[in-house]
Amino acid sequence: MIKVEQIMGTAISVEIMGATPSTFDGVFAWFREVDERFSTYKHGSEVNRLARGEIEVSDCSEHMRFMLDQTARLWSETNGYFDVYATGRLDPSGFVKGWSVQVASDRLLAAGAADHCLNAGGDVRVRGNPEPGQPWRVGIRHPFEPMKLAWVLEGTDLAVATSGTYERGFHVVDPFHGVPAEALCSVTVTGIDLGRADALATAATAMGRKGIDWLAGLAGFESAVVTREGDAFRSDGLPVAAG
């Protein structure tokens, strides 16, 4: 069964094999909770109150403090290119969406719903199988042809995050120059942790062309890139579908 709801300013598709409606309710309730807390579009959200200095870090929820800790580590790991302050104000969207999907997937697995496919605005986490013996097949959108795919991946325990310049309303900012990063029009990072994959894809996009070599050196993650000129690159270990 599959259900779709509009949360976090995007569409979240949740497919769970053999699940009851209440299982879906729990998943969407989690995403609404994340949105209330982390949305920069909601005036009274915890993240905005923190950004305005109305509350201190010590007053924050466990999830907010976890986010701050994780994004600080990612800032360091990415040489400053993943920066939740890149736009001049606290905006952890580049981590929160992927992380929240990862948490939802972890909770489903723990609850016994081992076969599922979650997609929040293009950030994907799959586990198990859609049918016995079959892996999930995940397409990577072609940056210039909206209804086509640049790659098809498959896996039974796979996180796929893509950062791109082709959808309106979201721009990755190069934190060192304060301008939109446009050299790489699609950056996909795969692994098992969607929050980190999401942030690493954002960081590589911010780096521009030098992000291509940087991605190649990441341990535990695979990657696929399309440049503005249409040049395509991928790591040898990218889990490309066999046929």
Add this chain to the structure above:
Amino acid sequence: MRRAVLALAGTAVGTTLIIATKLGPRPAAEMTVDLGQTLPPGVSPAPQPIAPPSSSASPKASAKAPAPSKGGLKDGTFPGSGAAAGRYGTTKVTIVVSGGKITDVTASYPTGGQTGSINARAVPKLRQEALTAQSAGIATVSGATYTSNAYKQSLQAAIDAAKA
């Protein structure tokens, strides 16, 4: 007759492989390969074709590659002639040209001893390949974040609707 120009330039301490290619309808490709080695002045190995590319060697490229344009590169596999012995050992670079474009670049490295351990760290590199536009049976689509409005026009929406 035009041909790819392969130039080896080195520093004594560099260990990364840096390849810059100029592709498309222009007379020649330029490659700069930093292999962490120092070559004598004037050593600039010219590539020679040794075999036409087999279709199995680069299936994606052959499936989508346009016919070679007048200004494109000649198809074939081009090893840097005369593997160069540098400070960190003997290295050989080979490029594959298909449909007038460079579709693959490989470099052989020394694998033994201290030199081998240095070069093992130099290898990570994303592989360049032809960009394809596929239609395939998939469960879901990863892409840049779409707005709720843009979702309605998306491939993901079509997939979700088909499953619902």
